[in-house]
Amino acid sequence: MSDVILYSGNAFSVADGKGRFVLPLEMRKLVTQASGGQNRLCLSIHMDNGCATGFGLSHKQFLFDEVEKLERQAYEAGRDFNADLERENRLGTIEDVNFDDAGRFFLHPDIKDEAGITDAIFFYGVGRYFQVWKPEALVESPDRPALIRNKVRRWIDARAEGAAR
Incomplete structure (x- = not known):
């Protein structure tokens, strides 16, 4: 078996009173494994x-x-290849954050702003990494699978009716 960490599955998280989100358990385990046993995301x-x-x-x-x-x-x-520019694009925007044993973490404000995230996120495992979406933005993204868009839409609707957190 390969040493490559592959993320799959999906989950929602709503910010707690301190503004922290919770990394889903299975993704948390894989992030910790991929970070040499550290709680580094x-x-x-x-x-x-x-x-x-x-x-x-x-x-x-x-x-x-x-x-x-x-x-x-x-x-x-x-x-020609500008390796410095490519490293800037791939590595220069990465923010390392700690998460506690319960998976709680603060989403970096710059990343939060860029992704339009407010108080809820949708985790979406897609292989070597997982995506972190503002739920409404995922629903409006026509390139995402209908199954996922519909799941998120149902969650948004239930939340609006007070049934989801």
């Missing part, structure tokens, strides 16, 4: 989707290694 902004991303420290190393691979391939092919 890396958060960034997805360059294309309008959501945040989350992962453990091992994925940060993967992103760095991937840039080195792309740089090597460009060199071998005689193509």
Whole structure:
């Protein structure tokens, strides 16, 4: 079996009175494993989707290694490649945050603002990382699977009626 950490599944979290969100248990276990046993969560902004991303420290190393691979391939092919800019794009926006044993963490304010997140988030595991969405933004994203958009829409509706937190 590979050492690659793969995130799947999904869950909602509503900020507590202190503004903390809760990382879902299965994702929390994988983040801790990917971070060498530490409760360290890396958060960034997805360059294309309008959501945040989350992962453990091992994925940060993967992103760095991937840039080195792309740089090597460009060199071998005689193509220009701006590795510094690529590292800025992939690594420069990452914020490392701690989470407690219950999974509570503060979403970095810059990432929160960029993703439009207020008091609720939707975690969406998509492989080497998970996405962190403002629920309303995911529903309005036509590229997301209908099954997921409909699930989130139902949660938003239930929350508006007072049935979901």
